[in-house]
Amino acid sequence: MNKFILRKEKEKEKRKYYRDKVEYLIMMFAFIAMNLLGRFIVSAFRLPFWLDMVGTVLASCYLNIPGCIIVASAPNILLGIWNPVNMVYALTSVVVVLALYYLQKKNMMNVLPKAVGLSILIGILSVIVSTPLNLLFYDGYSGNIWGDALVDMLKWMQMPQIVCAMAGELVVEIVDKQITVLLAYLIIQAVRKRKKNPDRIKALYTFLPLAFGFWILLSESIGVQASEIVSDNYVGKIFDNTNGIMSSEANYIGESKDGYLWIGSYAGLTRYDGNRFEFIKEGGITGVKFIYNDSKGRIWIGTNDSGVVRFEGNDRKQFGAEEGLTESFICCFAESDEGDMYVGTINDLFRIDAEDNVYRVEENISYAKTLAWSGDCLIGVEKNGELFCLGQNGLYKGKNGIVDYTCVSMVGNVVLAADNAGKVGVITVSDGIPRFRLLAYTRVMDISSLCEDRNGNIWLCGQNEMGYIDRGGDYHPLKIRGFDSSFECIHADYQGNIWVASSRCGVLKVTQSMFGDLFNLAGETPNVANAVTEYEGLLYCATDSGVVVLGEDGQSIKNHRLSKYLEGMRVRCLYVDSLNRLWVCTYGEYGLLCYESDGTITGFNTSNSGITNDRIRCIIELKDGTLAVGTTSGLNFIKGDKVTGTVTEEDGLENDQILSLWE
Numbered sequence: 001m002n003k004f005i006l007r008k009e010k011e012k013e014k015r016k017y018y019r020d021k022v023e024y025l026i027m028m029f030a031f032i033a034m035n036l037l038g039r040f041i042v043s044a045f046r047l048p049f050w051l052d053m054v055g056t057v058l059a060s061c062y063l064n065i066p067g068c069i070i071v072a073s074a075p076n077i078l079l080g081i082w083n084p085v086n087m088v089y090a091l092t093s094v095v096v097v098l099a100l101y102y103l104q105k106k107n108m109m110n111v112l113p114k115a116v117g118l119s120i121l122i123g124i125l126s127v128i129v130s131t132p133l134n135l136l137f138y139d140g141y142s143g144n145i146w147g148d149a150l151v152d153m154l155k156w157m158q159m160p161q162i163v164c165a166m167a168g169e170l171v172v173e174i175v176d177k178q179i180t181v182l183l184a185y186l187i188i189q190a191v192r193k194r195k196k197n198p199d200r201i202k203a204l205y206t207f208l209p210l211a212f213g214f215w216i217l218l219s220e221s222i223g224v225q226a227s228e229i230v231s232d233n234y235v236g237k238i239f240d241n242t243n244g245i246m247s248s249e250a251n252y253i254g255e256s257k258d259g260y261l262w263i264g265s266y267a268g269l270t271r272y273d274g275n276r277f278e279f280i281k282e283g284g285i286t287g288v289k290f291i292y293n294d295s296k297g298r299i300w301i302g303t304n305d306s307g308v309v310r311f312e313g314n315d316r317k318q319f320g321a322e323e324g325l326t327e328s329f330i331c332c333f334a335e336s337d338e339g340d341m342y343v344g345t346i347n348d349l350f351r352i353d354a355e356d357n358v359y360r361v362e363e364n365i366s367y368a369k370t371l372a373w374s375g376d377c378l379i380g381v382e383k384n385g386e387l388f389c390l391g392q393n394g395l396y397k398g399k400n401g402i403v404d405y406t407c408v409s410m411v412g413n414v415v416l417a418a419d420n421a422g423k424v425g426v427i428t429v430s431d432g433i434p435r436f437r438l439l440a441y442t443r444v445m446d447i448s449s450l451c452e453d454r455n456g457n458i459w460l461c462g463q464n465e466m467g468y469i470d471r472g473g474d475y476h477p478l479k480i481r482g483f484d485s486s487f488e489c490i491h492a493d494y495q496g497n498i499w500v501a502s503s504r505c506g507v508l509k510v511t512q513s514m515f516g517d518l519f520n521l522a523g524e525t526p527n528v529a530n531a532v533t534e535y536e537g538l539l540y541c542a543t544d545s546g547v548v549v550l551g552e553d554g555q556s557i558k559n560h561r562l563s564k565y566l567e568g569m570r571v572r573c574l575y576v577d578s579l580n581r582l583w584v585c586t587y588g589e590y591g592l593l594c595y596e597s598d599g600t601i602t603g604f605n606t607s608n609s610g611i612t613n614d615r616i617r618c619i620i621e622l623k624d625g626t627l628a629v630g631t632t633s634g635l636n637f638i639k640g641d642k643v644t645g646t647v648t649e650e651d652g653l654e655n656d657q658i659l660s661l662w663e
């Protein structure tokens with residue numbers, strides 16, 4: 001009886017041992033998933049921190065040292081598959097988790113004030129470890145948009161490189177670690193309050209993050225696929241701190257009469273001549289929010305802390321408190337027909353006359369976000385979403401049925417306005433009262449900027465999207481991979497190019513291509529076209545997954561016999577012979593196919609015709625009507641629907657992989 005009880009106790013202990021091991025592994029896997037989840041959330045929404053150590057903080061509280069090290073280093077190792085340098089940054093994670101492991105033993109995660117202190121300590125530790133790595137691999141940059149913008153600005157101020165790198169890392173890490181530790185602290189407190197049902201809590205805090213993490217990964221993948229679409233044959237080129245401009249953020253784009261583009265960012269002011277970006281160092285201009293080209297060809301620069309700077313050729317003039325401009329945060333400009341410049345700030349509206357005298361407009365206008373001059377009145381939008389009109393009849397304010405206006409812009413001879421729900425319309429003024437006439441609906445939320453291209457299309461951008469309204473009033477979204485959020489300004493240059501400024505992605509140049517993406521226009525999945533030929537009035541496109549047939553209207557013919565027959569088959573070449581037959585070179589079991597106008601399909605492969613290989617690469621018709629067929633195992637000749645001869649390695653062909661043929 002005692003032996004039986006002892007055996008049962010041992011079996012129970014054994015089961016408990018393995019159960020504990022499994023629970024330990026599941027918890028470790030969950031913490032790794034939390035770290036990856038944070039990384040992908042930040043990437044998807046382009047947030048200005050990292051959020052990839054929540055699982056690491058939790059691991060330091062629930063796991064032993066080996067488990068902590070695995071949780072901390074696993075995300076960097078996994079991401080290192082795509083970029084091996086990521087593996088090196090596992091050093092930062094390991095150092096931090098070891099510090100966490102020992103610090104949390106002192107009950108640092110039990111009360112909020114101690115947790116805050118812990119977040120500052122590990123933030124400083126991350127800066128100390130990561131800064132040398134940033135200097136070694138990325139010239140001091142961390143890859144974070146806020147940190148890199150600060151690095152750019154400090155470099156312009158000629159600060160030592162190590163100071164720039166450390167400041168750029170510090171401004172991100174301290175905030176990031178405070179958010180990270182706070183999230184971990186909240187999770188720990190929630191677990192402790194529900195310790196009456198530990199198994200349920202383990203399941204909740206294990207599988208919920210995993211499921212949510214995989215959902216984020218899936219949505220990120222879908223988002224990347226969607227962002228590759230370029231609408232209506234427009235193509236884009238992105239400029240950031242890796243290929244020309246000083247910083248990977250931009251607030252505004254303007255153009256002078258000599259064709260120069262002026263780009264304003266928090267780092268400063270950049271001028272572009274179509275070939276080279278020149279950072280303007282004179283005057284120490286930073287925090288550029290608005291750029292305006294007046295009727296005299298002068299460039300007006302509005303900053304967020306230094307008032308107004310005006311460029312006239314090589315001359316530069318500053319407007320600040322001494323000149324009567326008592327506000328330093330400039331939001332917008334507009335020029336009247338008399339040449340007076342209206343300046344919108346966060347508190348008041350000012351006017352600068354032709355003699356550079358500055359006057360404060362006494363009307364009750366505060367925080368004008370955008371301005372436009374039309375006829376004899378100034379039209380603008382305040383921060384609260386109200387539209388105002390200042391003219392001979394005094395000041396009018398209102399929303400005219402719109403929830404919130406977001407911007408106005410002079411486009412051609414009319415003033416356009418937009419709201420936060422995506423509506424765009426024309427503003428007309430009668431008896432001093434502005435009225436909104438709807439032009440088009442879009443799906444762009446909080447439209448921030450409007451312009452017109454030389455084809456009469458109205459371009460617009462907002463926080464979530466950019467696109468244009470055609471002359472028929474239809475809206476067309478435009479998506480460019482890698483340039484997908486925080487659009488601040490859109491501008492059409494004198495050559496017809498569209499320029500977009502993003503406070504997170506840099507600057508985008510959009511050009512209409514002379515080529516058309518037929519698959520996109522036909523609603524087909526993006527694919528590589530290996531060959532294209534016209535046959536019987538239809539366009540046949542060979543791809544790695546079959547043949548796409550497009551009709552005269554450009555739409556895909558889904559039920560075409562050849563498309564259905566070759567579904568999933570790799571097709572390398574298409575050829576129409578003198579007898580009006582379409583030859584299809586497949587890279588698989590079908591070999592060579594002959595398709596005729598009546599729908600008949602005849603196959604030539606190794607099993608029925610003596611052809612040297614079923615992987616067909618190319619085909620041409622010789623002058624005597626013989627078809628020459630190239631395969632991965634030599635050359636074949638077909639005449640009268642029979643293989644009449646071959647040339648292979650046995651015949652002295654040194655390389656029998658035939659890629660192309662010509663007679």
